[in-house]
Amino acid sequence: MLLRKLLVLNLALAGVVTLNARADELDTFQFRAGQTWQYDSNVFRLSDAVNSQAIIGSGSSSDHYGVTTIGAKIDKSYGLQRFEIDVNANRYAYKNFSNLDFTAVNYAAAWRWSLTPSFYGNLTTDRQEYTDNTADVQNQGQVNRRTDRLTLLDAEYAIDGPWRVLGGVFERSSSNSQAVTFEGDSKVRGVEVGVRYVFASDSSFAYRLKQGKGEYPNRVLSSTSASDFKDREHEFKLVWPITGITTIQSRLSYFDRAHDGLAARDFSGFVGQLEATWKPTGKTTVNGGVARDLGDYQTNNISYFQGNRFFIAPTWKPTEKTAVKFRYDHGVRNYKGSLPGFIALNRRDTTDLSVLGFEWEVIRAVKLSTSVFSDRRKSNEFGADYKSHGINFAVLASF
Numbered sequence: 001m002l003l004r005k006l007l008v009l010n011l012a013l014a015g016v017v018t019l020n021a022r023a024d025e026l027d028t029f030q031f032r033a034g035q036t037w038q039y040d041s042n043v044f045r046l047s048d049a050v051n052s053q054a055i056i057g058s059g060s061s062s063d064h065y066g067v068t069t070i071g072a073k074i075d076k077s078y079g080l081q082r083f084e085i086d087v088n089a090n091r092y093a094y095k096n097f098s099n100l101d102f103t104a105v106n107y108a109a110a111w112r113w114s115l116t117p118s119f120y121g122n123l124t125t126d127r128q129e130y131t132d133n134t135a136d137v138q139n140q141g142q143v144n145r146r147t148d149r150l151t152l153l154d155a156e157y158a159i160d161g162p163w164r165v166l167g168g169v170f171e172r173s174s175s176n177s178q179a180v181t182f183e184g185d186s187k188v189r190g191v192e193v194g195v196r197y198v199f200a201s202d203s204s205f206a207y208r209l210k211q212g213k214g215e216y217p218n219r220v221l222s223s224t225s226a227s228d229f230k231d232r233e234h235e236f237k238l239v240w241p242i243t244g245i246t247t248i249q250s251r252l253s254y255f256d257r258a259h260d261g262l263a264a265r266d267f268s269g270f271v272g273q274l275e276a277t278w279k280p281t282g283k284t285t286v287n288g289g290v291a292r293d294l295g296d297y298q299t300n301n302i303s304y305f306q307g308n309r310f311f312i313a314p315t316w317k318p319t320e321k322t323a324v325k326f327r328y329d330h331g332v333r334n335y336k337g338s339l340p341g342f343i344a345l346n347r348r349d350t351t352d353l354s355v356l357g358f359e360w361e362v363i364r365a366v367k368l369s370t371s372v373f374s375d376r377r378k379s380n381e382f383g384a385d386y387k388s389h390g391i392n393f394a395v396l397a398s399f
Helices: 011-017 052-056
Strands: 028-042 065-078 082-092 102-117 119-132 144-158 164-177 187-197 204-215 228-241 246-259 267-281 284-296 304-319 322-336 348-363 364-381 386-398
Touching: 011 164, 164 204
Parallel strands: none
Antiparallel strands: 028 065, 028 386, 065 082, 082 102, 102 119, 119 144, 144 164, 164 187, 187 204, 204 228, 228 246, 246 267, 267 284, 284 304, 304 322, 322 348, 348 364, 364 386
């Protein structure tokens, strides 16, 4: 299970305001360049209850910043093999808080291999670096940058009829730019095996058993902190196109993490997501769903969190070249697992994120977009609440 944030604003914005100006579907090579301008009223996600002047040296944590993007994509097939490479570099430049400037180089590469029409799979690797400004860091007034990496080799063999045999190996990791974050660095290596049944209607049901061995790199070892762990996950997936306009995708897993030598940090439970896509008209699409998260979060009073989310994201295309998009996410996160001798804080956070965006494909290779957002967190822990709002404008060209 990827231990990600309940909701990272940057990724949510990317999901609502898609900036992939399209090139010809048959193009082997695509180059893109873009510029985004954004205003954020609370870059550091500080609570109104804290003294921002003392923490960041300013009475306001608002800022304007720009993101300059260049990237390239290669997509080429050779017989049964297909190769994909997508690389982009993003330069973040802040007007007031220039110490937050950074450059992120992200990539995704894949070899869609096939030895026979019945035996095939994927070798993929990707890297994503982003500003995780909702992260809880020990030093307030700092913004965390999170880097997620995943490398996966999987295979699928089609037995006669509807059955498929699945297998794979993986390595995934998450690292933080801030030395002390309560959702710390992690690295996991593991294997997965399973089966999949494909129905004549193109629905499918799959089961996978995933086992991994991991560590928390850069964590200061003590009697209250774990360094190594073992993961086990029983995962069930269902893809069900109910009708031509409605599709359901669901994932339900039972996840268990056991820490070597520190059982008090162990946690387990159900995780998953149920998502539906509905296309009532040719111009309207509605996505929505619920999700349950479970992840590591280590302080003396907390060992892990449980989160529940609800989201809805309608899209309306008044014309072929324009789109109006909205997304609303509501989440509740509970923090549990106090160590022996420490008081359980029973921390509870509630988050609400709303994004409204508009896209316009000016010409075939140029797209303009704009969006406004509101991001809020309420918490029963002092200083953990925040509210922020902002607006952005972006232009992207691809050819």
